[in-house]
Amino acid sequence: MTMRQYATGMAWGEGPRWHDGALWLSDTLGARLWTDASGEWRSAGLDSPSNGLWFLPDGRLVGAMTHERRVGEWADGQWRSYVDLGGIAAGPLGDMIGDAQGNLYVDDVAFNAAAGEAPVPGRIILVRSDHSAAVAAEDVEFPNGLALIDGGRTLVVAQTAARCLTAFDVLADGTLGGRRTYADLAALVGPGAHPDGLWPAEHGVWVATTSAQAIVRAGEGEIHETVSTAPLLPIACCLRDDGALIATVADTHGAPLLDAVKSRTVTTSVVVITKNEQT
Template identity: 40%
Template sequence: MRKPQTLMTGLAFGESPRWHDGRLWLSDWGAYEALAVDAAGHSEVVASLPSFPSCIDFLRDGRLLVVSADDGRLLRREPDGSLTTYADLSGLADHPWNEVVVDGRDNAYVNNIGFDFPDGEPAPGTVALVIPDGSARQVADGLWFPNGMAVTPDATTLVVAESYAHRLTAFDVAADGSLRNRRSWADLGDGVPDGICLDAEGAIWYGDVPNKRAVRVCEGGAVLETIELDRGCFACALGGTDGRTLFLVATEWNGPTGMTTGERTGQVLILEAPAPGAAWA
């Protein structure tokens, strides 16, 4: 069983890792900060986050997108560091927005949990599409706690982690960004997928909080590798100089009330992956 190394400690509640411009970027939800971490584990606060959660991804020109869950906006970080409204999602759902992923055409997909987590009655969530002019529309529904998302390099398939349904769900992406042909990409048994990333061999890594592990699966659900951890794995990303470094964001899970209080148990862990991350075609 392979064991990861520790790159960074002291996170309050890390999430949403993305490899960009030679560093790992991630959200620390508990500290309301976005961080960039280099290969030696040195970190820099690159933005103050407006809400919890605040997932991130990047446009092709390098500008950061930030989900502002509290007011239903997708924000864009400008070169001077300021955050401006990129899209208003508030009219599409009344519940918290969660993950964001940007494809190679600068279409941004943002998912909505569908209920007031953690106290609300569970209900299915949705996915919205934000096109480059900032307009937004709903493109999928009926997802049980939509979480991490990934788009294939040719921008033809979107995969969504449904945490409460124990599966990865795929959609075909139409030329206008609409989603069609919903299907199960992988049934995960007792797996509870959170953040995901896609590799160049077409496999997906997913973080699993209650089972304290990261798992690599191929389409259909066959398990290719499992990395056991001593705390919940919330998300994963592939990057590094050759794209083969697997970054795992892990935190001791003590229930929703512990997300922003208590000891800082969040870590970034690393190990070499069998395949590099999938790059845009």
């Protein structure tokens, strides 16, 4: 595998998405939305940061607004209201993904780790295409990356605090059932594997493991492939149209991760990881 730098300038890059030949991502610490859709790597300043991003089936970009407990729709250079989750979300919002019907799954992290709040179990919220919302799963320990696999029949969530991936069956109405452990990353990768971003992969999901300094391709109960990002810490990932893996990676400049985040000394870049025969 070959890793090369794609872009710089972010404090903490989350939710990377490749769409129509361009990369989009949220800078949750810098409160900016970054993209090279114009042909240049540029950012738009935000009053409040977005986190997870997703493109709806009709091409509209929506974002989970970290501190506002709502999903926004990107239009005219700003996040306009798409759906208000103030009556259902218990805390900050995290990652977000969607299905072919326009339904969204959103992390309700339930506590603000960066502010030093005590951890409490989080949830996954289902936002249907008609803008109605309901809790789809509870008791998720720091819900983070989300991925739909098996043709949309399975949802996988990264439980960062539990250092594992958990899978759910996606039922016909979009609700979740059949909860089970998908991969125990503490056992399969090591105690430093605190999963963050996910992306669907062949026979499983790509997982950014942060402090384990690797992106792994995990199947149910096994690891198929490991890509080292050392000394950088992978935050989130997605695939480009040609199959290249795109990842946001953090440099803590020698400090412990949480200290670097709290002091805002952490910096993030984007890398492209390709097989040696790819260009």
